[in-house]
Amino acid sequence: MEPNTIKGRFLAMASTTMGAHGDADGDKAAFSQWLIAHAARFDDINHGHWEEWSQVVAQLPAIPAERVVTLDQPVVSVRASDVESENRKVVKESLERQLRQLSPWRKGPFSLYDVFIDTEWRSDFKWQRLQAHISPLDGKKILDVGTGSGYHLWRMLGDGAAIAVGVEPTLSFVAQFYAVAHLLGERRAVIIPTTLENLSRAPLFDTVFSMGVLYHRRNPLGHIQELAECLKPGGELVLETLVIAGDAEQVLTPTDRYAGMRNVWFIPSVPLLSVWLARLGFESIRLVNQESTSLDEQRATDWTDFKPSLANFLDPQDRSKTIEGYPAPLRAILTAKKVSRS
Numbered sequence: 001m002e003p004n005t006i007k008g009r010f011l012a013m014a015s016t017t018m019g020a021h022g023d024a025d026g027d028k029a030a031f032s033q034w035l036i037a038h039a040a041r042f043d044d045i046n047h048g049h050w051e052e053w054s055q056v057v058a059q060l061p062a063i064p065a066e067r068v069v070t071l072d073q074p075v076v077s078v079r080a081s082d083v084e085s086e087n088r089k090v091v092k093e094s095l096e097r098q099l100r101q102l103s104p105w106r107k108g109p110f111s112l113y114d115v116f117i118d119t120e121w122r123s124d125f126k127w128q129r130l131q132a133h134i135s136p137l138d139g140k141k142i143l144d145v146g147t148g149s150g151y152h153l154w155r156m157l158g159d160g161a162a163i164a165v166g167v168e169p170t171l172s173f174v175a176q177f178y179a180v181a182h183l184l185g186e187r188r189a190v191i192i193p194t195t196l197e198n199l200s201r202a203p204l205f206d207t208v209f210s211m212g213v214l215y216h217r218r219n220p221l222g223h224i225q226e227l228a229e230c231l232k233p234g235g236e237l238v239l240e241t242l243v244i245a246g247d248a249e250q251v252l253t254p255t256d257r258y259a260g261m262r263n264v265w266f267i268p269s270v271p272l273l274s275v276w277l278a279r280l281g282f283e284s285i286r287l288v289n290q291e292s293t294s295l296d297e298q299r300a301t302d303w304t305d306f307k308p309s310l311a312n313f314l315d316p317q318d319r320s321k322t323i324e325g326y327p328a329p330l331r332a333i334l335t336a337k338k339v340s341r342s
């Protein structure tokens with residue numbers, strides 16, 4: 001029987017992870033204690049819709065024992081392998097109604113018992129851009145800061161990670177994650193509902209990802225420092241953020257919105273970002289990808305809230321600029337190793 005609260009699910013998953021990685025027993029115990037201590041974050045939640053979203057997750061159908069789960073392809077998917085087609089239709093319709101109650105779905109795509117969730121972002125594009133360039137994830141413990149619905153957590157498991165922990169303060173995304181985890185029948189990933197600043201940080205992870213978060217932080221160097229605090233010495237940081245073209249002295253702070261987004265504070269050049277990383281104790285800093293966001297990667301779908309998406313935030317006369325006149329979104333992925341001190 002699955003526990004029917006999201007906190008109960010977190011605890012069940014946290015205890016499953018105790019056996020799921022190859023660390024020495026002392027390290028395993030330290031990691032499990034760290035994870036289980038974060039169950040208290042579910043008690044701090046004070047959000048008008050949390051109860052409603054939790055009910056949606058609690059009322060999801062029991063999953064079939066025979067299922068095919070795919071985590072290593074662009075569409076994270078699960079399908080029943082033993083259900084008659086007429087039944088599948090019934091399951092599909094009620095499941096789709098339930099999952100739509102957790103909208104807007106921004107990060108995906110997912111296919112869950114024939115319900116295709118066409119999310120606003122094709123998050124698989126980002127995974128494809130970095131997959132060949134990061135240290136192998138096999139058997140590793142991974143932290144994904146600002147994980148959204150947790151789409152990339154599933155891809156990390158698909159690429160061999162032992163455990164994937166997400167940190168995410170937006171509670172509708174946390175509920176989406178626990179819905180997907182239930183339907184996949186997977187317990188090797190969890191999300192802690194908090195910010196990186198409020199996480200009790202300890203150097204427990206082999207690889208730490210921060211993708212799409214740095215530019216939302218008023219104190220970007222503090223964010224990098226906090227990421228370092230979660231990494232084992234010698235561990236790898238994968239940092240994905242908006243950047244501008246320019247030298248090591250250039251950074252953009254928008255006067256107000258950037259491509260329609262509030263809360264964009266610092267968009268550095270890649271050379272400046274590399275200086276920040278080096279000054280905060282990283283070495284082997286590499287730019288592994290730099291690309292403009294395409295209109296195929298971010299677009300409104302019927303699983304989003306029909307708010308305008310990227311196309312509406314670019315200058316219609318000159319797509320190289322945002323509607324505010326800034327350079328259009330350019331995103332970079334850097335990898336760096338935390339210096340090991342002996």
Ligand SMILES: Nc1ncnc2c1ncn2[C@@H]1O[C@H](C[S@+](CC[C@H]([NH3+])C(=O)[O-])CC(=O)[O-])[C@@H](O)[C@H]1O
Nearest residue numbers: 123145146147148167168169170195196211212213
């Ligand atoms: N301080 C914080 N600590 C942790 N998370 C935060 C914080 N502030 C915001 N977030 C969360 O970070 C995510 C950033 S979206 C990237 C998703 C995924 N990583 C992606 O690469 O597709 C970026 C975008 O869509 O612009 C959101 O889910 C926030 O709630």
